Amino acid sequence: MAIDNHFMIQKFLSRQKIIVAFCGITNMPLLVCDPDSYNDQVWVFENENLLKKFAAAYIQRKVPIRGAIIPKNAFKNFYTTLFSIGANELVYTAEGSVSKFPLEEVVKRPDYSSLPEAARPVENPELQLTGLYFLQEFGRQVPNEEKENLQQLDEEFSVNMVRARYIVGVELKDGPGTVAEKMARRQYSIPILKGKNGDVLQPVFSDMFEFSKFRQKRQLNAIAVPFSSLKALLIKDAKGFILNPGGFHAIMPPALLDALSARFPEEAKKGAEEAKRIAQTAAGVVNHAPDSQGAPAGAQHSKVTVMPGAEEKE
Numbered sequence: 001m002a003i004d005n006h007f008m009i010q011k012f013l014s015r016q017k018i019i020v021a022f023c024g025i026t027n028m029p030l031l032v033c034d035p036d037s038y039n040d041q042v043w044v045f046e047n048e049n050l051l052k053k054f055a056a057a058y059i060q061r062k063v064p065i066r067g068a069i070i071p072k073n074a075f076k077n078f079y080t081t082l083f084s085i086g087a088n089e090l091v092y093t094a095e096g097s098v099s100k101f102p103l104e105e106v107v108k109r110p111d112y113s114s115l116p117e118a119a120r121p122v123e124n125p126e127l128q129l130t131g132l133y134f135l136q137e138f139g140r141q142v143p144n145e146e147k148e149n150l151q152q153l154d155e156e157f158s159v160n161m162v163r164a165r166y167i168v169g170v171e172l173k174d175g176p177g178t179v180a181e182k183m184a185r186r187q188y189s190i191p192i193l194k195g196k197n198g199d200v201l202q203p204v205f206s207d208m209f210e211f212s213k214f215r216q217k218r219q220l221n222a223i224a225v226p227f228s229s230l231k232a233l234l235i236k237d238a239k240g241f242i243l244n245p246g247g248f249h250a251i252m253p254p255a256l257l258d259a260l261s262a263r264f265p266e267e268a269k270k271g272a273e274e275a276k277r278i279a280q281t282a283a284g285v286v287n288h289a290p291d292s293q294g295a296p297a298g299a300q301h302s303k304v305t306v307m308p309g310a311e312e313k314e
Contacts (some may be wrong), residue, residue: 005099009106013106016072018044018075018092019044019051019070020042020044021044021055025064025136026135026248027248027249028132029068029085030042031129031133033133037089040087042089043091044093045093046092046094048067050095062141076107079107082103083110084123086125086126088103089102090103121207122207123207124164127163127206130153130157131206133156134153135157135248135250137153158263158264162260163267163271164226165225165226165227166204166205167208168202168205168224168225168233169203169205169214169223170190170223171221173187173188179223183223191214192235193242199239200235201238201242201251202241204242205244226275227257228261228272231258240252
């Protein structure tokens with residue numbers, strides 16, 4: 001028999017704040033796979049003491065946990081972003097009780113079905129989900145033989161890396177021409193990040209939420225490209241890409257791109273063909289900026305350029 005959570009959810013949403021368990025390895029909400037239902041959970045707490053009790057077992061396993069306070073006025077945006085990482089359940093721990101809420105009963109999932117396919121925002125929940133699980137385990141400061149299911153987690157993350165379309169931020173040079181024309185003429189620059197060791201990395205993003213963390217007030221255009229086109233955008237001095245620098249910050253050196261292309265050639269081909277099909281549907285290149293009336297609730301508003309591929313950059 002289905003459980004009616006309406007009253008409990010309304011009580012939960014009436015709180016002035018919640019504390020969310022974040023993983024120090026990924027800088028993202030901790031993901032927990034329920035051993036019975038296999039739901040992908042994010043855990044939230046009534047107070048800090050409850051978080052500390054929960055975190056103790058993870059800290060013992062060398063998974064650092066911190067609490068992030070989410071105020072009531074940020075609930076909707078926060079819960080909506082959880083769809084982008086593939087979560088489907090919230091677990092709320094209060095004094096004396098633990099409640100599980102399907103995420104879609106807490107906040108409505110954004111519906112982009114009314115938008116043309118090329119105008120829909122880039123989303124990669126499977127990439128985020130498998131990446132978070134892999135990195136939560138891979139980043140534990142213990143010998144590799146003590147890490148659980150690492151090979152399977154790596155396989156799942158790797159194939160989703162190849163299947164994904166990515167957002168690359170570019171700054172177009174002044175002058176006449178469309179985004180596509182300027183990209184073809186290489187009239188653009190790409191932002192870079194420098195590591196503590198001086199290595200140059202180029203940021204790429206799984207979705208508009210991750211892109212918006214980085215962009216902030218920068219005048220960057222969002223370019224959607226398939227995995228197979230990433231390497232063509234790598235500048236001369238870059239050591240590789242960094243995926244979601246404001247999130248799980250996974251490093252993607254050229255050797256990894258080549259290895260994954262060789263390991264999953266059919267997936268790479270399908271991804272390139274899908275990107276080309278979407279671009280052709282949009283008459284080659286499409287710019288769109290959904291207005292507040294046409295965009296779903298909780299949508300990340302931005303202009304995105306859909307491209308079938310990428311020219312090599314100087």
